[in-house]
Amino acid sequence: MEITREKIKILYSEEKIAKRIKDMGQQISEDYAGLNSPLHMVCVLKGSVHFYSQLLLEINMNVRYSFIQVASYKGTQSSGRINVKSWIDEPVQGKNVIVVEDILDTGRTLKYILNYLSRYKPATLEVAALVDKYEKDHFGINPKYVGFQTQDRFLLGYGLDFEQKFRNLPYIGYVEG
Numbered sequence: 001m002e003i004t005r006e007k008i009k010i011l012y013s014e015e016k017i018a019k020r021i022k023d024m025g026q027q028i029s030e031d032y033a034g035l036n037s038p039l040h041m042v043c044v045l046k047g048s049v050h051f052y053s054q055l056l057l058e059i060n061m062n063v064r065y066s067f068i069q070v071a072s073y074k075g076t077q078s079s080g081r082i083n084v085k086s087w088i089d090e091p092v093q094g095k096n097v098i099v100v101e102d103i104l105d106t107g108r109t110l111k112y113i114l115n116y117l118s119r120y121k122p123a124t125l126e127v128a129a130l131v132d133k134y135e136k137d138h139f140g141i142n143p144k145y146v147g148f149q150t151q152d153r154f155l156l157g158y159g160l161d162f163e164q165k166f167r168n169l170p171y172i173g174y175v176e177g
Ligand code: IMP
Pocket: 047, 072, 073, 078, 101, 102, 103, 104, 105, 106, 107, 108, 109, 110, 153, 154, 155, 156, 160, 161, 162
């Protein structure tokens, strides 16, 4: 299927995303205020890049940054194999960790990431996902913070790609048909 920008319909506008992320940042700030352990947020590259950077600016406490890169997608289907390209660069033992994910689809990637991170014995380990395809069970993962719940269809923009294209659309959209 040939996807062009003209065919993409807006699902969540730039304004709607910004507003939702502001609320999520406030919620995280409230939930983690007063906790002694540092808050450490892990960005799952590449898709979470815009969500992560905007979300962290909305949190009014110190946050430690880490980036990991894993890939599992080919085209519009999850390939089932997970390829770790880079991993956290500082220990998370005893810290409050939030893994920041662009979209929860099958949950396979996140399950893998959470399994590994839990071995380091963080104080807490939670997930913030901008979009949750709620019809799927995600291997039992329950994200503590969710931006939007959506039906199972392929989305693009605001970090989400189709074969590495359309990540820099400022909104999230879909292609009909
Ligand atoms: P999962 O392992 O099936 O949950 O999906 C892993 C990754 O696939 C997500 O982190 C996204 O980067 C990507 N992905 C899942 N659904 C979509 C989509 O609708 N559009 C673009 N990328 C997606």
